[in-house]
Amino acid sequence: xxxxxxxxxxxxxxxxxxxxxxxxxxxxxxxxxxxxxxxxxxxxxxxxxxxxxxxxxxxxxxxxxxxxxxxxxxxxxxxxxxxxxxxxxxxxxxxxxxxxxxxxxxxxxxxxxxxxxxxxxxxxxxxxxxxxxxxxxxxxxxxxxxxxxxxxxxxxxxxxxxxxxxxxxxxxxxxxxxxxxxxxxxxxxxxxxxxxxxxxxxxxxxxxxxxxxxxxxxxxxxxxxxxxxxxxxxxxxxxxxxxxxxxxxxxxxxxxxxxxxxxxxxxxxxxxxxxxxxxxxxxxxxxxxxxxxxxxxxxxxxxxxxxxxxxxxxxxxxxxxxxxxxxxxxxxxxxxxxxxxxxxxxxxxxxxxxxxxxxxxxxxxxxxxxxxxxxxxxxxxxxxxxxxxxxxxxxxxxxxxxxxxxxxxxxxxxxxxxxxxxxxxxxxxxxxxxxxxxxxxxxxxxxxxxxxxxxxxxxxxxxxxxxxxxxxxxxxxxxxxxxxxxxxxxxxxxxxxxxxxxxxxxxxxxxxxxxxxxxxxxxxxxxxxxx
Numbered sequence: 001x002x003x004x005x006x007x008x009x010x011x012x013x014x015x016x017x018x019x020x021x022x023x024x025x026x027x028x029x030x031x032x033x034x035x036x037x038x039x040x041x042x043x044x045x046x047x048x049x050x051x052x053x054x055x056x057x058x059x060x061x062x063x064x065x066x067x068x069x070x071x072x073x074x075x076x077x078x079x080x081x082x083x084x085x086x087x088x089x090x091x092x093x094x095x096x097x098x099x100x101x102x103x104x105x106x107x108x109x110x111x112x113x114x115x116x117x118x119x120x121x122x123x124x125x126x127x128x129x130x131x132x133x134x135x136x137x138x139x140x141x142x143x144x145x146x147x148x149x150x151x152x153x154x155x156x157x158x159x160x161x162x163x164x165x166x167x168x169x170x171x172x173x174x175x176x177x178x179x180x181x182x183x184x185x186x187x188x189x190x191x192x193x194x195x196x197x198x199x200x201x202x203x204x205x206x207x208x209x210x211x212x213x214x215x216x217x218x219x220x221x222x223x224x225x226x227x228x229x230x231x232x233x234x235x236x237x238x239x240x241x242x243x244x245x246x247x248x249x250x251x252x253x254x255x256x257x258x259x260x261x262x263x264x265x266x267x268x269x270x271x272x273x274x275x276x277x278x279x280x281x282x283x284x285x286x287x288x289x290x291x292x293x294x295x296x297x298x299x300x301x302x303x304x305x306x307x308x309x310x311x312x313x314x315x316x317x318x319x320x321x322x323x324x325x326x327x328x329x330x331x332x333x334x335x336x337x338x339x340x341x342x343x344x345x346x347x348x349x350x351x352x353x354x355x356x357x358x359x360x361x362x363x364x365x366x367x368x369x370x371x372x373x374x375x376x377x378x379x380x381x382x383x384x385x386x387x388x389x390x391x392x393x394x395x396x397x398x399x400x401x402x403x404x405x406x407x408x409x410x411x412x413x414x415x416x417x418x419x420x421x422x423x424x425x426x427x428x429x430x431x432x433x434x435x436x437x438x439x440x441x442x443x444x445x446x447x448x449x450x451x452x453x454x455x456x457x458x459x460x461x462x463x464x465x466x467x468x469x470x471x472x473x474x475x476x477x478x479x480x481x482x483x484x485x486x487x488x489x490x491x492x493x494x495x496x497x498x499x500x501x502x503x504x505x506x507x508x509x510x511x512x513x514x515x516x517x518x519x520x521x522x523x524x525x526x527x528x529x530x531x
Contacts (some may be wrong), residue, residue, distance in 0.1 A: 200502035240480035257292030258322030261455035300482035309403035347438035347453040355428035391446035
């Protein structure tokens with residue numbers, strides 16, 4: 001028994017020794033592998049360091065090359081400007097002995113070559129359709145050819161206006177003892193076949209692009225939709241009735257601005273029967289305009305075509321605080337009286353300048369024009385980055401001496417014996433001297449303008465309508481037009497697409513109730529409108 005246990009123990013001992021030897025051999029192999037791996041890691045680390053140094057040197061070389069390229073581009077741009085300026089060109093004078101036929105013909109300028117060298121505008125907001133165009137060689141197979149490059153060529157396509165007829169199938173059911181049906185999409189006008197987009201399209205063409213209604217329906221007919229002239233007029237009239245709630249809110253918003261531009265223009269108004277005050281079939285009706293310079297809103301208002309002072313005083317209350325820029329119409333002079341203690345009137349240099357421009361070949365008139373032009377040049381030379389305080393200092397430093405020179409020159413011309421009292425020169429001088437205190441007021445604040453051109457540019461929409469549409473059908477029609485012009489031109493001032501604006505607010509008015517708070521209505525004006 002003991003011998004068997006001894007043999008068993010020796011056998012276990014032997015097996016353990018063999019296992020130990022195997023483990024030692026395995027350990028030795030692993031040590032050799034680890035040593036080889038550490039050598040590989042060392043080599044790889046050295047390679048990474050070498051590549052990193054090479055990459056850093058390449059980045060430095062690339063940065064230096066990019067800097068040199070930018071310098072070269074700036075130099076090229078400067079040289080191109082010098083070459084294109086006529087004043088900087090050095091044109092060699094041909095020798096008198098050289099035959100005319102041997103003289104080289106000058107290369108045409110970029111403008112003479114056309115649009116080849118011009119940078120074309122890219123329209124990123126358009127719908128894009130891409131087309132692959134392969135060579136049209138007979139039997140051509142791309143897989144057997146060598147690809148070289150792809151060159152993009154752009155073409156713009158115009159699609160005329162489209163009219164879509166939506167047929168809504170309303171399903172009626174008897175359900176739980178009641179008859180129910182699907183709800184139709186809401187429209188701005190009750191029981192109308194035209195949705196907000198159709199009405200907005202007519203308003204945009206009529207009041208932004210100055211197309212008369214008759215021309216609009218002809219355009220629609222050419223694109224497949226025929227409608228009556230009376231239907232189009234009815235849509236405009238009903239839309240104006242919906243938008244009338246904006247009239248008072250727009251006026252109040254304009255009055256909040258402390259810098260207004262005001263002007264007036266006329267339109268021909270039809271009058272019939274007993275309504276005619278002049279006994280004629282038409283009269284000249286005046287549409288007034290007030291533009292809020294800071295809010296970028298304009299309000300056209302109409303009171304039976306009157307140009308009387310009472311229209312101005314009813315519109316602009318005596319407690320108005322701010323500046324009003326306008327022309328020399330006598331009715332505006334009330335703004336300089338005690339009735340408007342907190343108002344300042346600013347005159348328009350362009351109105352004064354035009355009166356001298358109408359006087360041809362007159363040295364005195366030309367001198368006044370040059371003085372006014374110098375005032376404009378100084379204004380344009382003011383750096384645009386100036387803060388308001390610095391801009392005001394600049395204006396006072398450069399404008400006041402020119403204004404003093406202008407007054408002195410006007411008084412000298414007025415005192416000349418050759419200046420006849422009823423001559424155009426005398427009238428221009430007297431007009432400018434009467435406006436002189438209001439002309440000088442523009443130096444009081446840096447945001448004040450030299451002229452009233454901004455409101456006059458908006459009045460051009462009325463002028464184009466006067467030429468294209470000839471007349472408004474009634475005083476009510478002129479009042480409706482004034483409101484829609486107010487909203488459309490305010491869209492232009494705020495960079496808004498008038499079609500999107502009218503379409504959106506007409507749909508919003510479906511949900512707005514008559515007693516809605518004015519603060520809610522105020523958010524619908526173009527300066528605060530959001531889709």
